[in-house]
Amino acid sequence: MTTRTETDRPGVTEQASERPAMSRKAQELDRTWYSASGFVGWFTQVNHRIIGTRFIVTSFIFFLMAGIEALLLRTQLAVPENSFLTPDHFNQLFTMHGSSMMFFFAVPMMEGLGIYVVPLMIGTRDMAFPRLNAFGYYVYLIAGVTLYAAGFLGHAPDGGWFAYVPLTLPQYSPGLGLDFWATMITFIEISALVAAVELIVTVFKQRAPGMSLNRMPLFVWAMLVTMFMIVFAMPPLMVGSVMLALDRTVSTHFFMPSGGGEPLLWQHLFWFFGHPEVYIILVPALGVISSIVVTFARRPIFGYTAMVLSVVSIGFVAFGLWVHHMFTTGLPALGVSFFTAASVMIAVPSGVQIFCWIATLWGAKLRIATPLLFVLGFFFIFVLGGLTGVMVASVPFDTQVHDTYFLVAHFHYVLIGGAVFPVFGAIYYWFPKIFGRMLNETAGKWSFALMFVGFNLGFFPMHQLGLQGMPRRVYTYLFDSGWFELSLLATIGAYVFALGVLVTAVDALLSFLRKPDAPDNPWGGDTLEWATRSPPPNYNFEDIPVVRGRWALWERGDEPAGAVTGLHPGRREVLVTTLLDAEPHAVAILPGPTIWPFLAAVAVAAGFLGFIRHPIWFPIGLLLTFVGFVGWLWPRAVGGSAEEQVR
Amino acid sequence: MNAETRFDAGELPRLPADYRAPLWWGIVGLILVESVVFATLITSYFYLGIDQPEWPPAGTKTPDLVKPTLGTLVLMASSLPMHWADRGITRGDQTALRWGLLLSIALAVTFLVLKYIEYSQMGYRWYTHSYGSIAWTIIGFHSTHVIALILKTVVVSALAWIGYFSERRSLAVVVNGIYWHFVVVVWIPLYATLYWVPRILK
Numbered sequence: 001m002t003t004r005t006e007t008d009r010p011g012v013t014e015q016a017s018e019r020p021a022m023s024r025k026a027q028e029l030d031r032t033w034y035s036a037s038g039f040v041g042w043f044t045q046v047n048h049r050i051i052g053t054r055f056i057v058t059s060f061i062f063f064l065m066a067g068i069e070a071l072l073l074r075t076q077l078a079v080p081e082n083s084f085l086t087p088d089h090f091n092q093l094f095t096m097h098g099s100s101m102m103f104f105f106a107v108p109m110m111e112g113l114g115i116y117v118v119p120l121m122i123g124t125r126d127m128a129f130p131r132l133n134a135f136g137y138y139v140y141l142i143a144g145v146t147l148y149a150a151g152f153l154g155h156a157p158d159g160g161w162f163a164y165v166p167l168t169l170p171q172y173s174p175g176l177g178l179d180f181w182a183t184m185i186t187f188i189e190i191s192a193l194v195a196a197v198e199l200i201v202t203v204f205k206q207r208a209p210g211m212s213l214n215r216m217p218l219f220v221w222a223m224l225v226t227m228f229m230i231v232f233a234m235p236p237l238m239v240g241s242v243m244l245a246l247d248r249t250v251s252t253h254f255f256m257p258s259g260g261g262e263p264l265l266w267q268h269l270f271w272f273f274g275h276p277e278v279y280i281i282l283v284p285a286l287g288v289i290s291s292i293v294v295t296f297a298r299r300p301i302f303g304y305t306a307m308v309l310s311v312v313s314i315g316f317v318a319f320g321l322w323v324h325h326m327f328t329t330g331l332p333a334l335g336v337s338f339f340t341a342a343s344v345m346i347a348v349p350s351g352v353q354i355f356c357w358i359a360t361l362w363g364a365k366l367r368i369a370t371p372l373l374f375v376l377g378f379f380f381i382f383v384l385g386g387l388t389g390v391m392v393a394s395v396p397f398d399t400q401v402h403d404t405y406f407l408v409a410h411f412h413y414v415l416i417g418g419a420v421f422p423v424f425g426a427i428y429y430w431f432p433k434i435f436g437r438m439l440n441e442t443a444g445k446w447s448f449a450l451m452f453v454g455f456n457l458g459f460f461p462m463h464q465l466g467l468q469g470m471p472r473r474v475y476t477y478l479f480d481s482g483w484f485e486l487s488l489l490a491t492i493g494a495y496v497f498a499l500g501v502l503v504t505a506v507d508a509l510l511s512f513l514r515k516p517d518a519p520d521n522p523w524g525g526d527t528l529e530w531a532t533r534s535p536p537p538n539y540n541f542e543d544i545p546v547v548r549g550r551w552a553l554w555e556r557g558d559e560p561a562g563a564v565t566g567l568h569p570g571r572r573e574v575l576v577t578t579l580l581d582a583e584p585h586a587v588a589i590l591p592g593p594t595i596w597p598f599l600a601a602v603a604v605a606a607g608f609l610g611f612i613r614h615p616i617w618f619p620i621g622l623l624l625t626f627v628g629f630v631g632w633l634w635p636r637a638v639g640g641s642a643e644e645q646v647r
Numbered sequence: 648m649n650a651e652t653r654f655d656a657g658e659l660p661r662l663p664a665d666y667r668a669p670l671w672w673g674i675v676g677l678i679l680v681e682s683v684v685f686a687t688l689i690t691s692y693f694y695l696g697i698d699q700p701e702w703p704p705a706g707t708k709t710p711d712l713v714k715p716t717l718g719t720l721v722l723m724a725s726s727l728p729m730h731w732a733d734r735g736i737t738r739g740d741q742t743a744l745r746w747g748l749l750l751s752i753a754l755a756v757t758f759l760v761l762k763y764i765e766y767s768q769m770g771y772r773w774y775t776h777s778y779g780s781i782a783w784t785i786i787g788f789h790s791t792h793v794i795a796l797i798l799k800t801v802v803v804s805a806l807a808w809i810g811y812f813s814e815r816r817s818l819a820v821v822v823n824g825i826y827w828h829f830v831v832v833v834w835i836p837l838y839a840t841l842y843w844v845p846r847i848l849k
Contacts, residue, residue, distance in 0.1 A: 128669035197676035205669050209654050231676070235683035239691065243784070252773050252780035254695070260704060260777035265694050269687070546652045562652025566659075575656055576667055586667040587659045622791065626798050635811065635819075 026542050028569040033125065033538035035593050044593040046130035048119050049536060051137050053434060055112025058137075059105050062144055064505065066100035069093045071498055074458075078491040080479045090475035091158035092177070096151060098161025099181065102277065103188050104144045106419055107230075110284040111136075111195040113426055114223040116434060118199060120529035120536060121217050123208030123545045123552075123560070125574050126590055128201040131597045131632060136194035138601035143188040146609065150180040157181035160473070162274065163244065165255035165266045170248050179612045182245040187608050189238045196230035199223055206574055207582040208528065209564060210547035217527045217552075218294075218301065221308050222287025225315040226280055232319065233276035240269030250615060264329060271322035278414065279318035283311060285422035286353055289375050292425050293357050295525040296372040297364035300551055303356040310349035317346045327398045336395055343393030350386060354379065369523070370444030374425030377452045381417025385410060388463070403473075406466025412459045424451070424504060432518030435511065436535045443507040450500030458493025461486040521558065526551040531560055544575050547582075591636075600628030664737065664818040674822045678829045681792075685833050688785050689840050695777045702848055703778045707771050709845045718761040719838050722793075725754035726831045732807075733824040739814040741807070748804035751827065755797050762790055785837055792830045799823060 022030065035045040045051070073093055076085040085093065119127055127133055150156070157177040159168040168178050203224050207216070216224075243254040244266065253259025255266050294301050301307060320342035327336060357379075366372065388410040392398045401407060424447070432438050470483045477483050521530035531553055532541055546562030549555040564584070567573045572590040577583055607621010665671060696702040703709060728750035735743025766786060773783035803823050806812065812820055 129673055132673075193680050197673060197680065200676055201669050201672040205672060210652075231680055232683055235680055236687045239684060239687040243691075243780075246773070246780070246784065250773060252784070253777045254691075254780050259775075259780075260695070260699060261780070262695055262698070262777070265691060268694070269691070544656075546654060548652065562654070564654045564656050566655040566657030573656075573661075575659075576669060584654055584656060584659060586663045587656055587661050588669050589661060622794070626795070630802055635806070 023542070025569050026537070026539075029539040029542065030537060032570055032572060035538070040595070041593075043598045044595045046126075046134045046591070046593050046597070047538065048115055048127045048130065048133060049434075049540075051130075051133045052112050052114075052116025054137050055108050055115060055140070056434075058141060058144070059108040059112060060505075062100050062104035063109070064501070065148070066097050066105060067498055067501060069097040069100070071494060073097065074491040074494040076475060077477075077487050079488065080477050080481065080484050082476055085475065087475045088158065091160075091473075092151065092156035094473060095157050095160050095181075096147075099147070099157070099185075100144075101415075102161055102281075103185060104140075104147075106281040106415070107192055107277075108140055109423055110226065110281060110419075111192065111199075113284060113288070113423075113430070114199050114227070115195060117430060117529060118220055118223055119202060119206070120433075120532065120540060121220055121527045122203060122206060122211060123528045123541060123547065124202070124206040125540045125544070126572065127198055128206060128588070128590075129198050130590055131594060132194055132198055135597035135601050135632075136191040136198075138598050139194070139604065140188055140191040142601060142605045143184040143191070146605070147180055147184045150176070155180055162270055163266075165244065165247075165263045166257075168244065168248075169256055171256075176612065179245065179248055182241045182248065183608050183612055186238050186241040186245065187605065189234045189241075190604070192230050192234050196227040196234075199227045200231070203227075204579050205576050206588075207577055208545050208547050208560075209575070209577055209582055209584050210561070211552075211577075212581045213579075214305075215547060215550045218290035218304070218307055218311070219284075219287035219527070222283050222290070222311055225311050226283045229276050229280050229283070229315050229318065233273045233280065236269050237273035240266055240273070243269075245611070249612060264326075267326050267329065268322070271325045272319075275322040275325060276318045278411075278418075279314055281415065282418045283314060285378075285419050286311060286314075288422045288426040288429070289357065289378060291525070291527065292371045292375050292429055293360050295429075295523045296367045296369065296375075297360050298367065298524065299360065299364055300526075300554075301356060302359035303352075304550065306352055307356050310352040313349045314346060317342060317349070321346065324393055324398070327395050328402045340393055340395055344390055347386060347390055354383065367523075369428075370439070370441060370448060371425040371429040371523075373445065373448045374421045374428065377448060378417055378421040378425070380452075381413055381421060381455065385413030385415075385417050389414060401466050403471055404466035405462040405470045405472060408472055409459050409462035409466060412462075416455060416459070421451070424448075427504065427508070429523065430529075431508070431511075432522045433529055433534050433536070436516035436518050437511040437514060438518050438522060439504075439511060440507050443503055447500045447503040447507070450503065451497050452500075454493050454496030454498070454500055456493070458490050458497055461489045461493075465490075521553070526554045528552050528560065531558075594632065596628060596632035600625060600632055603628040662815055662818065664821045668818055670818060670822055671825075674825050678826065681829070682833065684788075685837065688781070688788065689836060692781045692785065692840055692844075695781055696844075696848075699778075703845055704776050707776070707778060709849060710842050711765075712842055712846075714761055714765045715838060715842050718758050718765070719834065721754055721761065722758040722831055722834055725751045725758070726828050728754070729824050729827045733820055736807075736812050736817045736820050737814060741810065741812075744807050744812060744820065745804065748800055748807055752797055752800050752804065755793055755800075759790060759793055759797075762786065782841060785841060789830075789834060789837055796827055796830050800827070 033047065035041065035047055035050060072085065073090065076082050076090060115127065115133060155176040157180065159173055159178055159181070163178065163181060166172060203220055243252070246252040247254050247256065253261040255261045255263050257263065290301060290307065321339060323331065323335060323339040324343045392401060392407065392410060428439055428444055465483055465486050468482065470477065470481070518534040520532065520534050528545055531545060543563035543565065544567065545552070545560030546564060548561035552560060555561055564575055567575065567587065572592060573587050574590060575584050576586040576588050578585055603624035604621060606624060607617055610617025610621060660667070728747040732744045732747025732751070735747060771779040773780050800823060803819060
């Protein structure tokens with residue numbers, strides 16, 4: 001994270017000596033978009049590349065922590081009747097593993113990629129609301145750090161990442177662990193929603209002239225669909241987690257049957273979010289894959305329109321699947337049939353995507369580099385996860401394997417295949433752009449091989465374990481259960497997988513010992529982020545590019561088709577274009593660095609955390625937040641006229 | 648960059664107060680998110696009520712109509728001066744802006760006072776039963792929005808009284824107005840759910 005502050009210091013971005021000297025305009029732009037460094041400066045930075053990098057790095061750290069938790073769980077399960085972990089610790093660890101992977105790794109990682117890459121890909125200088133962006137990051141950071149700190153202080157939640165009631169109600173789960181969980185989950189949703197609204201507005205209004213919707217890169221399409229899904233999926237979870245927090249703190253009766261509550265209401269609210277959540281993680285990954293496939297096949301995608309339509313339809317159908325997590329709760333048969341049909345149907349657009357990628361790769365002169373390897377790994381793993389998905393979509397089969405290791409195998413194939421492998425591909429693909437350094441190809445290939453082998457070794461046996469009846473979430477099993485050999489194999493696989501992750505992590509760290517060596521467009525990509533330097537200057541583009549086709553940099557040999565003039569280099573100006581055709585129709589002046597978003601995030605956090613102890617913190621938090629937002633939005637030029645403000 | 652196509656952005660408007668401003672879209676996004684929250688609350692109300700033998704539960708009075716209807720009218724009326732203020736400033740009319748904002752605030756405060764009187768006399772609390780939980784949560788959540796609206800508008804009107812706004816600098820007033828109308832409009836389905844549905848179901 002600190003490396004960003006260095007590269008954003010004026011002048012330091014001028015790295016290699018072969019660069020031509022900066023023009024006067026570039027120097028002025030550099031000063032305008034400059035972010036202060038140092039300890040206090042860190043809390044004031046708002047540029048999208050800084051915030052995006054923070055999201056990526058922070059979520060990767062949570063990924064490593066959640067991975068360590070998984071290894072502890074697998075160590076406990078390696079042999080029968082093991083006493084490596086106590087049952088309580090086991091429950092806490094699998095709760096934290098699931099919660100961290102879903103809320104603190106997967107979603108923020110995808111948001112981070114979106115926040116970093118999308119503005120560059122659409123050719124603008126920053127996102128629409130830079131300060132809101134920073135606010136979202138602090139909210140996320142505070143939520144993650146608080147939940148882990150509470151865990152280390154003995155208040156770890158232990159109700160699973162799905163926190164089913166009535167187990168998680170105060171009668172059955174006393175202590176503060178689940179209070180922290182419910183509060184911090186509500187809190188982190190704010191961060192996701194903020195990023196969603198922001199990315200939608202940025203994609204709608206700040207695309208480079210000429211980048212009409214039908215010319216938008218598939219990664220941007222995928223991000224746009226994802227952000228709309230967040231807008232519709234996250235609020236119900238927020239309502240649910242607020243209800244859970246209220247049940248726990250002020251004795252409401254939303255979920256307690258004795259007071260007229262409905263335990264199933266929680267499951268509906270949770271899975272109405274929880275199922276789209278899978279696609280919120282998957283759809284950006286589909287965008288990553290499209291980017292990598294196009295670049296490494298060195299040809300345009302086969303079936304652009306079909307790809308866009310299938311991504312959009314995945315976004316819609318994903319909302320009709322949530323009940324397939326609840327087939328065993330005794331719902332009416334008609335409803336269950338509907339959700340079976342929808343669950344099978346979503347395989348269709350997913351299949352369209354796979355076939356379009358295969359058609360693109362077919363007969364192309366492939367450049368076999370690490371990002372493409374991870375994509376090929378994705379094909380294998382995700383298709384297997386999809387197949388078991390179609391299996392569990394059928395009610396009779398689902399009732400057999402429900403709550404067994406078959407499910408654990410299924411969703412790890414979907415999530416690790418559908419999200420972790422593409423994310424690693426994305427890291428290898430964009431690392432040179434973000435940090436100005438190439439990652440080591442040999443290390444990359446080793447990392448991929450270890451992860452691929454380890455993953456299949458670890459998770460494939462779980463299908464069989466599930467069919468043999470091994471239940472999920474048990475902290476141990478008996479000697480004569482017959483599950484020992486396969487469990488041990490799964491544990492060995494998990495360690496091999498972890499070794500593969502470690503190779504990439506170490507390689508990434510070691511790359512900072514080297515001098516920046518990345519060319520501007522190391523892979524020969526077609527999208528606009530490759531048209532600027534690696535890493536990009538503070539202002540992204542000296543001139544806002546103009547786009548004349550779907551493959552911005554392939555239309556006329558590595559350069560955009562034109563440029564926008566007339567933006568004032570002394571102000572943070574970005575071009576605003578129309579929604580459909582990206583015709584320029586205004587200029588927006590963005591606000592600069594400030595500490596207020598951080599203070600506002602602290603104020604919101606104080607309200608949320610205080611509420612665990614006493615309801616009085618709700619009004620206090622509201623008031624503090626209000627003060628924070630007024631400071632944040634207070635106009636710079638009170639007393640001056642509008643004409644002076646725009647000069 | 649030897650470009651063949653050039654766009655000159657020098658003459659494009661810098662401070663538009665309509666759909667050309669990203670902030671305008673940001674407020675639309677916020678309204679979308681909040682609409683989903685309110686829709687979820689209403690859905691939960693029905694989900695909790697659907698399996699109950701009686702809704703509201705036996706021993707709880709069906710909510711009275713007079714005070715809430717009066718409050719609803721007051722809240723809806725508050726949109727009018729807001730609209731007047733909003734239109735006013737796009738023509739440069741400072742008087743309409745200043746007094747419109749204050750009048751809206753006064754009406755919203757009246758709404759809150761009526762709500763306070765109504766709910767302090769309510770025979771049940773959020774911890775009484777699930778009906779109480781959802782009713783108090785909906786009222787609490789919406790009232791929090793009204794409070795936030797008032798606080799926000801107090802700041803906007805302070806800026807208005809020191810003459811910060813003009814025809815060219817009116818975006819803050821416009822987006823504040825859009826959000827105000829949203830909080831008013833979203834009250835209507837909430838009002839129908841809380842006060843009419845129990846009567847229809849009886």
